Amino acid sequence: RMETDCNPMELPNNTGFEDDSDYRDFEGTDVKDMRLEAEAVVNDVLFAVSNMFVSKTLPCAEDVAYINVETRERNRYCLELTEAGLRVVAYDFDQTDDRLQTPYHETVYSLLDSLSPAYREVFGNALLQRLEALKKETQS
Secondary structure, X not given: OOOOOOOHHHXXXXXXXXXXXXXXXXXXXOOOOHHHHHHHHHHHHHHHXXXXXXXXXXXXXXXXXXXXXXXXXXXXXXEEEEXXXXXXXXXXXXXXXXXXXXXXXXXXXXXXXXXXXXXXXXXXXXXXXXXXHHHHHHHO
């Protein structure tokens, strides 16, 4: 018999996704609100774009959030964040265009890399600086 930290009978049974296999392998064990995930995405790459923020106009839910991003080239995009990844859903803030069939990207890095050469340059330079700093640390 396997030991467990908690008695399964003590868990609330109103979670709404008891046996939904989509959530079984989700990071951690709790399903995160996509808004929190979107905030983390923004904080990760804000330094490399002109402007980026979670949409307050478009609805966020457990399974979807929208992020507005303006690249250093001054191009505006609205991104959709879901379990499938990130994709462009419009070429302006707080918009979605159902006719737009853009591919999903697993990471915000690959999506921005495909949209913005300036992002690629700034991100690459930041990476180089971090590597140089690590190199100096290990040499001292």
